[in-house]
């Protein structure tokens with residue numbers, strides 16, 4: 140496995156960043172919306188049952204994945220979680236889609252008390268924020284039933300490669316390529332399908348690009364406050380190194396997987 144040592148993560152800053160971006164997140168996060176749809180389709184493709192008993196979704200945010208799951212699968216019981224307490228609003232907006240007994244619990248998934256015997260654990264675009272991913276995966280596996288399903292997406296090492304090259308500290312602590320996932324999962328979890336599919340967004344200016352990062356809350360580990368001069372020199376450097384036809388590209392690098400507990 141390549142270097143997995145995470146950069147320092149200030150979780151209160153991540154929380155603040157997503158809380159501030161919560162209103163704008165749903166519309167601005169186009170790549171995360173696409174990814175959530177693809178992840179739910181992958182579960183279907185792998186033959187997941189149309190109805191689950193007990194389901195946990197962590198890092199639910201504004202519900203991109205929640206909706207995609209509820210459109211395709213039924214559940215008796217759905218537990219939603221997010222670091223940000225305000226994400227509980229999602230429950231009100233989901234009212235019509237939900238038949239399951241649903242509850243929301245806020246806090247870091249790493250220390251959240253979890254129900255036993257889950258049939259599905261799902262999460263989209265969140266695991267990159269977990270500093271000890273092998274530790275979390277081992278704990279989650281203990282709460283999955285034998286035969287239970289795991290559907291996850293995070294981001295690979297190409298995530299925001301332009302920002303990384305320009306020295307930004309906006310990176311989340313755990314970017315993993317598809318070929319790095321196997322050793323992260325404990326024994327007894329078998330990967331059925333995994334894919335990595337980079338997407339490039341384009342922006343007219345550095346200001347627009349930074350606004351996009353703020354609206355999606357994805358720069359939770361980054362430095363705040365830009366002077367006009369800093370912004371100009373950032374834009375100049377970005378254009379010089381990556382500019383294409385007057386646009387500034389920004390690479391997203393989603394990695395999606397579906398796994399199953401074998402024993």
Ligand SMILES: C[S@@+](CC[C@H](N)C(=O)[O-])C[C@H]1O[C@@H](n2cnc3c(N)ncnc32)[C@H](O)[C@@H]1O
Pocket residue numbers: 153154157158168171172175197198199200201202203204220221222223226246247248249262263264265268269
């Ligand atoms: C990029 S958003 C993804 C939201 C949603 N799953 C989607 O696909 O659009 C990441 C979410 O993970 C949450 N998050 C970050 N770290 C977390 C943690 N340790 N435990 C639970 N949620 C976390 C953030 O608050 C944020 O809502």
